[in-house]
Amino acid sequence: xxxxxxxxxxxxxxxxxxxxxxxxxxxxxxxxxxxxxxxxxxxxxxxxxxxxxxxxxxxxxxxxxxxxxxxxxxxxxxxxxxxxxxxxxxxxxxxxxxxxxxxxxxxxxxxxxxxxxxxxxxxxxxxxxxxxxxxxxxxxxxxxxxxxxxxxxxxxxxxxxxxxxxxxxxxxxxxxxxxxxxxxxxxxxxxxxxxxxxxxxxxxxxxxxxxxxxxxxxxxxxxxxxxxxxxxxxxxxxxxxxxxxxxxxxxxxxxxxxxxxxxxxxxxxxxxxxxxxxxxxxxxxxxxxxxxxxxxxxxxxxxxxxxxxxxxxxxxxxxxxxxxxxxxxxxxxxxxxxxxxxxxxxxxxxxxxxxxxxxxxxxxx
Numbered sequence: 001x002x003x004x005x006x007x008x009x010x011x012x013x014x015x016x017x018x019x020x021x022x023x024x025x026x027x028x029x030x031x032x033x034x035x036x037x038x039x040x041x042x043x044x045x046x047x048x049x050x051x052x053x054x055x056x057x058x059x060x061x062x063x064x065x066x067x068x069x070x071x072x073x074x075x076x077x078x079x080x081x082x083x084x085x086x087x088x089x090x091x092x093x094x095x096x097x098x099x100x101x102x103x104x105x106x107x108x109x110x111x112x113x114x115x116x117x118x119x120x121x122x123x124x125x126x127x128x129x130x131x132x133x134x135x136x137x138x139x140x141x142x143x144x145x146x147x148x149x150x151x152x153x154x155x156x157x158x159x160x161x162x163x164x165x166x167x168x169x170x171x172x173x174x175x176x177x178x179x180x181x182x183x184x185x186x187x188x189x190x191x192x193x194x195x196x197x198x199x200x201x202x203x204x205x206x207x208x209x210x211x212x213x214x215x216x217x218x219x220x221x222x223x224x225x226x227x228x229x230x231x232x233x234x235x236x237x238x239x240x241x242x243x244x245x246x247x248x249x250x251x252x253x254x255x256x257x258x259x260x261x262x263x264x265x266x267x268x269x270x271x272x273x274x275x276x277x278x279x280x281x282x283x284x285x286x287x288x289x290x291x292x293x294x295x296x297x298x299x300x301x302x303x304x305x306x307x308x309x310x311x312x313x314x315x316x317x318x319x320x321x322x323x324x325x326x327x328x329x330x331x332x333x334x335x336x337x338x339x340x341x342x343x344x345x346x347x348x349x350x351x352x353x354x355x356x357x358x359x360x361x362x363x364x365x
Contacts, residue, residue: 171244178325193252197304200239312339
């Protein structure tokens with residue numbers, strides 16, 4: 001029996017236009033390349049709305065959709081996991097989902113976020129593979145919301161039932177080797193809206209960081225030449241964190257108006273160019289570093305072993321990788337591409353595309 005599947009059109013996330021790129025193909029392509037990075041700042045809000053609407057009246061922005069109303073007891077048993085299925089790398093989302101599903105007995109509900117053009121492809125991929133038994137909902141995301149600056153929009157539903165207190169967000173370039181229940185059970189300190197993995201938290205990764213010249217402090221993400229950054233009073237040597245794995249407390253997220261804070265720092269960057277040109281973690285990391293400075297809990301380091309995609313020559317020991325609960329190929333060198341490292345661990349969970357559109361890039365291909 002197939003899991004529950006719904007297609008949500010979240011048209012209520014609105015942004016005003018800042019500059020017209022419609023007549024410039026290169027500008028449009030550059031905009032689309034940023035979708036994955038900025039989605040990170042909006043995905044948790046998306047899940048807020050989805051879960052909110054499961055127990056409340058559906059707002060007019062969600063048209064012609066059927067909503068499954070579930071009892072609080074049933075909802076409490078679910079582990080919501082959000083993953084983006086981006087065009088050109090849908091195989092990554094499939095491998096991530098496959099690894100999670102294969103390593104747990106927990107009741108996982110996947111929220112798969114994609115563009116209108118990619119949704120039919122990812123749906124067919126799932127329904128024609130061993131993943132047809134998973135519970136998933138598809139969230140259709142309109143990339144035009146990324147044009148220009150973000151607007152504060154009071155009409156967006158931010159309320160959340162206490163039974164949906166936690167949500168997991170995962171980048172698509174990960175695989176999970178442990179039981180996702182363990183990550184979901186991460187304890188968040190009172191008053192903390194999210195848990196991340198510190199970039200200085202695991203001595204075993206320090207040599208990797210040094211060998212490829214990665215940034216693991218705020219200096220690598222914020223432009224300390226700007227007065228607005230200096231006024232924050234954050235030391236440039238403060239250890240950064242990686243938002244590719246997030247365990248979020250949605251009650252605190254709403255209470256602290258985290259989304260509005262993130263929007264504020266995205267707006268300010270448009271106006272003042274506040275973030276470092278090196279941008280070791282993309283445009284999504286910098287505003288999160290500011291908003292969550294000193295106000296987040298930490299994830300067990302073994303639940304976010306990262307940097308596997310920073311160099312095609314730097315390797316972790318096989319024993320260390322076998323002990324890891326989650327592997328993250330953040331960086332340029334992805335495991336479905338070539339060159340890359342530790343691709344065998346990723347391919348263990350990859351499911352070939354039934355349509356043949358997505359193909360692995362290998363030396364002999």
